Amino acid sequence: MAIAAPPRGARLGRLERPALTGVLVREIVNYSSYWRASAFSSTVEPTLYLLAFGFGFGSLVSTIGGYDYVEFVGTGTVATAVLFSSAFPAMFGTYVKYAFQRTYDAILAAPVDTEELVSAEALWMSMRAGVYGCVPLVVAIFFGLDPAWGMLTVPGIAFISGFGWANFGIAVAGFSKSIDNFSYIVSAVLTPLFLVAGTFFPLDGLPEVIQILGELNPLHHCVELVRGAAFGFDGWTDVLSVAYLIGFGLLMWRIAIHAMTRKLID
Amino acid sequence: MSADLAIRLRGVVKRYDEITAVAGLDLDVPLGTCVGLLGPNGAGKSTTMRTLTGQSIADEGEVEVLGYRLPEESKQARVQLGVAPQLDNLDVTLTVEQNLLVFSHLYRIGRHDRRAAIERAIEMANLGDRRKTRVDKLSGGMRRRLLIARALVHRPRLVLLDEPTVGLDPQVRQELWALIDALRAEGTTILMSTHYIEEAQRLADTVLIMSHGKAVASGAPAELVAEHAGREAVEVYGPPPTLAEVEASARELGLRTRRTGTSVSVLGVEGIDGRAPEGERRPANLEDVFVLLTGEQID
Numbered sequence: 001m002a003i004a005a006p007p008r009g010a011r012l013g014r015l016e017r018p019a020l021t022g023v024l025v026r027e028i029v030n031y032s033s034y035w036r037a038s039a040f041s042s043t044v045e046p047t048l049y050l051l052a053f054g055f056g057f058g059s060l061v062s063t064i065g066g067y068d069y070v071e072f073v074g075t076g077t078v079a080t081a082v083l084f085s086s087a088f089p090a091m092f093g094t095y096v097k098y099a100f101q102r103t104y105d106a107i108l109a110a111p112v113d114t115e116e117l118v119s120a121e122a123l124w125m126s127m128r129a130g131v132y133g134c135v136p137l138v139v140a141i142f143f144g145l146d147p148a149w150g151m152l153t154v155p156g157i158a159f160i161s162g163f164g165w166a167n168f169g170i171a172v173a174g175f176s177k178s179i180d181n182f183s184y185i186v187s188a189v190l191t192p193l194f195l196v197a198g199t200f201f202p203l204d205g206l207p208e209v210i211q212i213l214g215e216l217n218p219l220h221h222c223v224e225l226v227r228g229a230a231f232g233f234d235g236w237t238d239v240l241s242v243a244y245l246i247g248f249g250l251l252m253w254r255i256a257i258h259a260m261t262r263k264l265i266d
Numbered sequence: 267m268s269a270d271l272a273i274r275l276r277g278v279v280k281r282y283d284e285i286t287a288v289a290g291l292d293l294d295v296p297l298g299t300c301v302g303l304l305g306p307n308g309a310g311k312s313t314t315m316r317t318l319t320g321q322s323i324a325d326e327g328e329v330e331v332l333g334y335r336l337p338e339e340s341k342q343a344r345v346q347l348g349v350a351p352q353l354d355n356l357d358v359t360l361t362v363e364q365n366l367l368v369f370s371h372l373y374r375i376g377r378h379d380r381r382a383a384i385e386r387a388i389e390m391a392n393l394g395d396r397r398k399t400r401v402d403k404l405s406g407g408m409r410r411r412l413l414i415a416r417a418l419v420h421r422p423r424l425v426l427l428d429e430p431t432v433g434l435d436p437q438v439r440q441e442l443w444a445l446i447d448a449l450r451a452e453g454t455t456i457l458m459s460t461h462y463i464e465e466a467q468r469l470a471d472t473v474l475i476m477s478h479g480k481a482v483a484s485g486a487p488a489e490l491v492a493e494h495a496g497r498e499a500v501e502v503y504g505p506p507p508t509l510a511e512v513e514a515s516a517r518e519l520g521l522r523t524r525r526t527g528t529s530v531s532v533l534g535v536e537g538i539d540g541r542a543p544e545g546e547r548r549p550a551n552l553e554d555v556f557v558l559l560t561g562e563q564i565d
Contacts, residue, residue: 030359
């Protein structure tokens with residue numbers, strides 16, 4: 001039952017299905033031991049934001065842009081759930097796995113390359129983001145958001161967005177010399193992006209510079225697409241948002257692979 | 267590359283900034299043998315192991331594993347390679363069976379063969395009654411056996427064991443020796459790094475002694491002992507001035523000595539009947555060779 005030797009001279013390919021599957025199986029089997037905690041933190045937190053802002057500000061602001069404030073926030077916090085279930089676990093999980101648990105040393109001793117390892121990890125986290133991202137929407141429906149057929153695209157939007165943020169988190173972990181450095185990224189990058197995404201208030205009331213920066217924020221494009229899914233898509237604008245998220249994902253993917261290769265192969 | 271070599275290193279150099287971890291290493295590991303990589307901490311053993319899995323890229327020299335040239339063909343080599351690392355990197359919240367299941371996927375074992383492969387690995391590691399136990403509930407020895415079982419789940423042609431018994435108590439160490447010996451008897455090629463001399467002496471067909479990133483000697487343990495330390499040694503105990511005198515006298519006779527804590531060992535005394543110092547006579551051993559070649563002081 002020994003494994004057949006690959007033919008001499010024939011290099012195994014890049015991004016092979018067995019290697020990706022192997023890493024995904026490891027994540028899925030591990031997930032069975034911690035899914036409760038993971039699902040709790042990734043869904044309860046955005047839901048609390050939805051409830052706190054929706055009913056807190058909702059009592060002061062009844063509508064924004066023609067939408068009930070609860071509906072506005074309910075659709076916006078999908079992006080928050082995506083961020084919380086992709087970028088954060090990617091940063092901390094990746095760091096822990098390579099620096100403390102040495103899991104990646106074990107995986108790379110098997111026929112898996114860094115590119116496959118990073119890709120499978122990012123795919124797994126974006127799949128989770130695709131599921132967790134829907135939770136605030138379901139809660140918002142419970143509180144009065146009208147269901148729409150377009151909402152069936154939300155898992156896909158959350159997946160594409162989550163892929164970029166998962167790779168962002170992996171790249172941060174790959175470039176960081178210490179887990180303490182994550183504080184800089186959370187405070188100086190993720191929190192501003194989280195606030196200037198159009199989740200809790202529209203960008204058009206902000207200073208022009210912030211509006212421009214907001215337009216560059218991938219979270220904002222996620223928010224806009226989810227609102228499109230709930231209230232009606234906006235033609236080419238939404239196509240451009242999808243393209244922007246795909247571009248963000250691909251860029252972050254290559255950066256994450258570069259960062260982790262530097263970290264894992266010396 | 268010779269068809270009967272599992273590993274072939276020529277002039278391998280690996281530097282980390284100003285530190286040269288491996289400094290021109292040559293190593294041959296014939297198929298079906300167990301080779302011990304013996305050296306003190308910092309000798310370059312672990313870096314050599316990482317070079318063989320493609321996790322360290324040599325700055326100079328040639329690295330071939332199972333006929334594949336590294337780093338270009340490292341993935342092909344890893345299909346047939348098993349690695350038990352020095353540091354325990356098992357998934358601690360998973361059971362014994364789940365850990366093996368994950369690696370049966372990573373090592374590309376076909377769906378139909380997976381169950382049998384896991385059973386065989388569990389049996390080999392003697393963990394049958396712990397198959398459903400989470401790793402964080404296993405003893406240190408069981409975890410180490412599982413690490414080795416994980417490296418064997420796909421029946422690799424070559425196994426790298428990096429300090430397989432470090433930090434374990436003698437009983438557990440002996441259990442693992444039996445496991446490694448069984449593997450050797452099956453014809454699996456093994457490269458085992460260790461700084462336990464007894465381990466190398468018992469398990470390895472040949473030993474390569476490393477110091478400061480270089481090979482300083484290689485050969486069968488008995489040959490190395492005969493070549494560098496002779497057949498017999500006399501161990502002399504006493505206060506430091508007496509030991510210094512013994513060392514000086516031995517030097518005059520052209521004999522080599524080494525300090526062994528509270529005593530000094532005079533080596534190769536079998537040919538100087540009547541002139542050997544008074545003391546405890548014993549057979550020379552691999553530890554004598556190790557200390558002679560790698561130095562008495564820890565860097």
